[in-house]
Amino acid sequence: MSSPPKNFGVVLFPGFQSLDVFGPLDVLNILSTETNLNLSILAATLDPVSTKHKQGKISNSNFHESIVPTHTFDSAPKDLEVLLIPGGFGTRDEANLRPAIEFIKTVYPSLKYCLTVCTGSAVLAKTGVLDGRQATSNKKAFVWAKEQGPNVKWVSKARWVVDGNIWTSSGISAGIDLIYAWVEQVYGEEIAGFIADSSEYERNRDSGRDRFAERWGVAEL
């Protein structure tokens, strides 16, 4: 058995969904007080990356948050072991997303684990890495996500899906259940349960339990 991973990266692009990032990272932040972990926050440049995007009915809101990267994709540490890829409306803009896609293609072969939340699986699908693999995605955006990876074995009714070293979750909040399941597998049930109780979080521990596939009409896809 190899030792549990220590070196994490999260991919940011303009218009990422904030909870896709901070649902998992909050759990890992707490884990990092129990075991030695390092986080690199990766983006095309070192400029803060905003959740702002052009989607939605209302264009005159001014309501978004900006996160500070620690590294550019070009200067990413060479020893990354775990990569977290969020989704969000920014995934709909090809030019916006291209630096992230090129980075993921380059880094994937040296990773121990790749985790996606929401339409982060559509981003990963665009790299080709998911071809022939099982994966899930956001249920409201599932039809679009499927189109981003026609050779992926998409699973519509799942809270999360594991195929090899790739863990993909359903939409937004599902990333929290994914990260607890992953922490449980990699670091053990005791610490996963302790962090969930400390965070006062009611886990969905059944990866097949997913009422949102029916809610968004994609259960039969």
Added chain:
Amino acid sequence: MSSPPKNFGVVLFPGFQSLDVFGPLDVLNILSTETNLNLSILAATLDPVSTKHKQGKISNSNFHESIVPTHTFDSAPKDLEVLLIPGGFGTRDEANLRPAIEFIKTVYPSLKYCLTVCTGSAVLAKTGVLDGRQATSNKKAFVWAKEQGPNVKWVSKARWVVDGNIWTSSGISAGIDLIYAWVEQVYGEEIAGFIADSSEYERNRDSGRDRFAERWGVAEL
């Protein structure tokens, strides 16, 4: 009936808990695509504010995130209507917290709503604003939180508590249930349900349902 609020602020201090902020903000980010809203991210200075803190067993991790403020406490917009106050280990450092406490004291009288997550209620308690009011807090940190406001009517077994215009939630994840309940009351059940389904979130809609008070041994306090 007055119109629903538009102008939101979130208070940041070093060592805030990331999900205390981004659980509620992710919901409000989505709400802001449906109705016109503005967010001010408030801190002592305009320097990015980190989740880094000195607590925990392991001091050699390098695992934290930094958020960019939009305003200092001194330059905050005068028309803030809703203030969100997170918790986190940074609340244990008085000097660290003092600018936030002074700001909250000053701004509270002009707010329509004040929302706290986790030990954010301990921060609010330190201002005196919670004196004589009912409130809850993080259950693992409940004994400490109570000490921060001896004149507060602390409620140990509650997912969240509403007293007048002050909404306080239990620990970390409970802030998500609080914000959905608040959005439901202020903007309506339909939009709250739509955002929860879009986020694939299973709400706890019962403010009295809280197994974590027993888990952390504070149900009888």
